[in-house]
Amino acid sequence: MARTAVPPKKTIVKKMNYLTGFLLGFGLLLSGCNKDDDGVTKPDGPDPNAANLDVQDFMYKAMNLWYFWQGEVDILADDAFATDAEYTDFLEANPNPETFYFDVLLFSDDRFSFLSEDYKELTQNLSGISQNNGMEFGLVAFSNSDDIFGYVRYIIPNSDASTKNIERGDIFIGVDGVTLTRNNYTELLFGDNATYTLTMANITDGQISANGEEVTLTKEEGFQENPVFITKTFDVSGTKIGYLMYNGFTNEFDEQLNEAFGQLKADGATELVIDFRYNGGGSVNSSRLLSSMIYGTNTNELYIRQRWNDKIQAAFSPSDLEDYFAATTGSGTPINTLNLSRVYVLTTSSTASASELVINGLDPYINVIQVGTTTRGKNEFSLTMVDDPNRQGAPYIYTPSRENNINPDNSWAIQPLVGRNENSVGFSDYTGGFAPEIELQEDLENLGVLGELDEPLLARAIQEITGAGAKFDFTVEMPAEAFTSSKMFSPLKDNMVLDKDFYLPEIQ
Known part of the structure; x- marks a missing residue:
């Protein structure tokens, strides 16, 4: 069935997205000051007698080669500068790296490209292991002030929060005795403080007020969440309905994901509800494996293909860009597939990137029915780029083995969008x-228990599966309209991780 994509948002939000994978065997070389094959003169570099322009020079040249919208940004055109002097003047006119990147180099529709002043910090964070206390939450703004409040979405097992008196649906309005606002929540909740104390609150008749309780949580270094959160099979009026809550496409847990489907298969599940409501994405390959577990393992059927800018696209053969359904995991374990003709997916605005990729990649093959609210619309992947222009075959692309080759005078990294994934019929415009077929917001006054039959979103999906009459009241009294969440401050955020190898011929 054809998916419905809502119109693009006008607000530009700069987020970070990550493409990993070792770009081996590339023949990509940057042109110097000589003319390229089309007779276009490119600057060799800024005047060596000018002020240090290493940061701007790196950013510009990396974006000129790799950026997805390179052809739409006039200043990134290959013939934008006729001489090195002209190029030098341009760089000198933009001394602030952040302003240069966001306001000069980025395309107006780019909502997710990002940068970091310290590539080491960025690449370490992108490992997916972080400092975490185990409480995942959303933040909601009060309508009549700058004050905000948080609500607990779920507690990660074996975390500090799992040992405390706090659970899904709990409300908090302050940290360390300070009321949460739009101006201070980042420092209070995501700052350097490893331990903080929450001021808890209750909802009464739609009003939120402190209840006199406090909960102290401590972040654990090196914490890693198992994204395979809940696996269950329900027998509803003789129909075996599988339920999987999957909270992140982390390829280190692909085997556990396959085992979960083995459990669903052994239980005889003939219907499936996948819960992506808090899944911001991650590994593209994990999305391919999950889709194969849902639909099937025919390795001749195309799952998705990548699309780059015109320069990079022309260097690939079509087969280099294609990803097919899988028969085994990366470790060689046979895929446990349910061979379904339809799947129900629970979504919210926190559903992004690889989660949306599953929806889009499966859509040409099976009926994908969304229950919840509209997803975020994150359909591009990116590369981590550093000042390493001489990396053979992949200039500027970060790889740990070449840290000694990165310009020691330039620690900046950029994370630009460099490609987009499209499904087997060429659709990628989301x-x-x-938008969901069945719209239902989460209700702060009735979030329910995840994985239980009376949890509203799951109950609504099961109602649709069975066709049973309304046993639940799905009226939403207080919508959980979060403007951000704890996951947006985690290392992977809503990133698209394209974990595959590429081999390109030389292009000039």
């Missing part, structure tokens, strides 16, 4: 997100 920058406004996928």
